[in-house]
Amino acid sequence: MHASASHTRAPETVETLFFLPSWPPQIGTLTIAALTLLVALIAGEVVQRVLKLPRLIGWVLAGVVLGPSVTGLLDAGAIVDLRFVLHVAAGLVLFEFGQRIDLGWLYRNPWLAGASVLEASLAFIAVFTLLILLGVPSVVAAFAAAIGMATSPATVLTLTRDLRASGQVTQRIELLTALDCAYAFITIGMLLAWFHAEYHGDWLLMAAHPIYLILGSTLLALFFAGLARPLLTRLDAWGDIQRLCAFALVLIAVAAGEWLNLSSALVLLGFGASLRALDDRRRFVSLDFGPLGQIFLVLLFALSAAALDLSIAVAGAVTGLGLVAARYVGKYAGVLLTSRASGLSTRKGSLVALGLMPMSAVALVFVHETVAVFPALGQALLGVLVPALVVLEMAGPLLARFAIVRAGESTVPA
């Protein structure tokens, strides 16, 4: 929590030396964000240049060091104050990610759709079964398995951009990651309703809910894409104004998704994907948010890492590693069983599976926010997932980078 008063100085001194700064300094939310950004950026460069590791690992480490577990500059209060940054950042990432998705590919290669469904459901089943065997309550296990289905879009986006990666393995990692996110958020939406007992055992309601989520999110996404297309077309292509307008539209779409009780993640993924689909003249092919987007991306990694409580990680290390292994087995089996049929060699199929390893800390933060009204559930969920996330925040990017480089799809000299 913020220090609220300057209690270290005797009152009379303050009155006479009024021009001196107060002590300890009052650090506002914006300043905390700026400090986090600065530390993370520097850490990222050090990690990349000295250790030859992906930059985003530096951003994560900066978050951990600034977070409550180490120095505490980013305490729980500051993280809550900066929640909006996470939401905006996630929105930007998913929008940009959506632009990389070509759903027509699923039609041209139906085996890929099979791969996607299989790998996501096997990952869910593997994680769920393991947790049940470990005696975790089924509600907690289901939430954890749903979050486990998702691959971190932010990590995949950052890595593929940094490596300027292009090729089959990269494209498939991107497609599967986007679909995984969609499945995860639909499942989480349903689990939440289930947990709130809002279905009242009503099967019709239970079937209607995902339809509302999917259809509503798609329609809202199309609405925004339809709005954005003529606007962005009129603005100078590649220009900053076009970029900034897109930024504003993403923010508004995030808010609209929340207001309509839809999944903002689905809305933004869909917004990006349909904007691309509607762009019949390929004017927005490289629409990204430049340095502005970079600010949010860095903060996303740092803030979500800061939110991870390291003491939980140590306590649940064994469960965490088990969860990571189960999730990998599920994804690996799903991708590999379908890789030949979908037109990819087994070797490259296993690289795709590695590329799906990065897990989303942001997803946990969001779910935790929503279930915070039930402290017991929230605590149990953190206990199960934080250890796995701590492992994968470090190992995930490394594995994914290995996969892309090994597939020969990085254009950046090693």
Add this chain to the structure above:
Amino acid sequence: MGVELELQLFNTRDCDLTPVASDLLDLIERQPHEGDVKPEITQSMLEVSTKIHHRHDTLVAELRAVRDTVVASADRLNVLVSGGGAHPFQHWSERRIFDKPRFHHVSALYGYLAKQFTVFGQHIHIGCENGDDALYLLHAMSRYVPHFIALAASSPYLQGVDTAFDSSRYNAILAFPLSGRAPFMLRWDAFVDYFEGMRKLGVVESIKDLYWDIRPKPEFGTVEVRVCDTPLTVETAASLAIYAQVLARHLLSERRPLTEEIYLPYGYNRFHACRFGLDGELIDPVTGTRRPIAEDIARTLEALSEHAQALEAHDALEPIRRMIEGAGNDAFWMRSTYHASRSLPDLVFRQSQRWRGRH
């Protein structure tokens, strides 16, 4: 006669070249297919070649079949395929060399040239009875090199800019030490001596190291015309091959005496063809007359009509007639397409649609 086409492979997202050749080849090799599909120097390039053909209809049928095979496999990998002599906005520094010893050797030797060599050409092979015929044909054809350059030109854009050339690809090839025209010699044993001399000096290892505009290919018993950009459709590619076939028949049957003088305006004519396409100027080395390339092609077609009849190739030459009568070459189509949308990725996408046969 046979045809080789180098094709571009790019992604559907931003239409930039993508290193997918080995995955695509894996997939194509798994199924029975027509034609021969091979890797080329970079991972974003694929080479297809036909069997030996004598007629236009079988040639175009095979080209269509192999095109359909490649496109169907590419669809499954979410990859687009197209013709065109160069990718309009790729950056050569990002190309990856295909993993094959010869390609790595070429890459190590030529450095950035090898990657800048990410250009895409059509090679036309014309069978010859013997080496002397081949050399005669090679040199007699040289007068017509501007025709082939101008008709096939499809690389007006390079590295994101309009080069003002109709075929910018050709300039990339000229940077190589063994490019340009073949030295003038008409007897095969003289050529063998020349080649052996070059080999002893260690300048070349095989015929493949000679990047000449037209070169003999003794393994196939052919003369290989290498100046064409890969056209945007297989139909144009087939017509160009037939044009070469008919022209070869004409040249070999007339067999006018040749001297090295025919090469006096060669560089000038070639430059004009690359720069101005069908509107370029061609100086006849024998008569000294100057006329637009399109007009020179029209006259040549007239002179060839008897041989075209004999080879049943009259219809096959129709696309060429249309081009010189105002439809323009592929570079012209690319410029007008780009001006409609002002988006190079869009142009590349439309090239891929054109390649599929959706015009």
